[in-house]
Amino acid sequence: MANEVVNQEGINKVVDVESAKAEWKAYQQLCKELLNDSDYQEYRQKTKDGFIFKKFPKKSAWAKLGRAFNVNTEIIGKEFVLTKTGETREAYYCIRATLPNGRTVESDGSCSRHEKGKGEATSHTIRSTAKTRATNRAISELIGAGEVSAEELDPNFHNGEKVKSNDVDLIEAEAHVAESGFTTADKLEEDDSKPVINNYVKSIAKQVIIGGHKPIRHLMTLKAKGCVKRGEIAEEYLEDILAFIDANCPEKIDEEEG
Known part of the structure; x- marks a missing residue:
């Protein structure tokens, strides 16, 4: 880890x-x-x-x-x-x-x-x-x-x-x-099977956090698609990135409401 x-x-x-x-x-x-x-x-x-x-x-x-x-x-x-x-x-x-x-x-x-x-x-x-x-x-x-x-x-x-x-x-x-960007979802640090995808997801999470939000699933998904559209991430990685987000990122973080 x-x-x-x-x-x-x-x-x-x-x-x-x-x-x-x-x-x-x-x-x-x-x-x-x-x-x-x-x-x-x-x-x-x-x-x-x-x-x-x-x-x-x-x-x-x-x-x-x-x-x-x-x-x-x-x-x-x-x-x-x-x-x-x-x-x-x-x-x-x-x-x-x-x-x-x-x-x-x-x-x-x-x-x-x-x-x-x-x-x-x-x-x-x-x-x-x-x-x-x-x-x-x-x-x-x-x-x-x-x-x-x-x-x-x-x-x-x-x-x-x-x-x-x-x-x-x-x-x-x-x-x-x-830190890694995710306040929950320990799998982000544990899953080393695809380090390139892992790194991209962590980078996306950091962008979301710096923007003042929590790395919840729909925001992460939107940010990932935006990165691909702007050419910051190759399109061929999008499917794996979205699958990783879906598996590891929560739909809601209670702190978001506070």
Whole structure:
């Protein structure tokens, strides 16, 4: 299961509040001392009150933090979907990150040629982006930060507008929410039989949530069809995506009424 602590042997499961606070403080101090502006990508993010500017750590940031915490990463699984000409169309990676004390987290990441801005990308770029996303997420979850990385920013929210601020290119986008998107339906995280479909459904759920709604079945279905119509997802995946939504997404979530 992605983004889950899978091994805690030898670790006291009773939370020591003071130790947890000390570890979090140490993490924040490391970020201040190890990272600089080049380790962040600044994005303009739309909120209900207007636009705000937020910084998200890039691959270089997680590499530095990983070395500081002595994190070991390894590939647990990978899957590639190829075009008729042999180019990589979709890539999926599962990465395991481990601390010296044995604590382990496995996280996944994917990349698709159907993402905006990836249409002309090379096979290497598609695969390396998927690997980077999985690695960043695994390190982030492992050291307790849970921060969204710059590479995880959802291209589906890219509207093509670029602006300049302090000589940094800013792309108008919304970030992936940290969690999977579904507030119920545990099957979403458990079903790894079709990782590409799994990833698309999670991405659709995040779009629904960022839009201020709950990922109930009819909204998910409408959003999925809209993504296909706009060319963000290949039409050949629609049937499997809708079947996945029908099997895992509830018709109603009580919180929707509150």
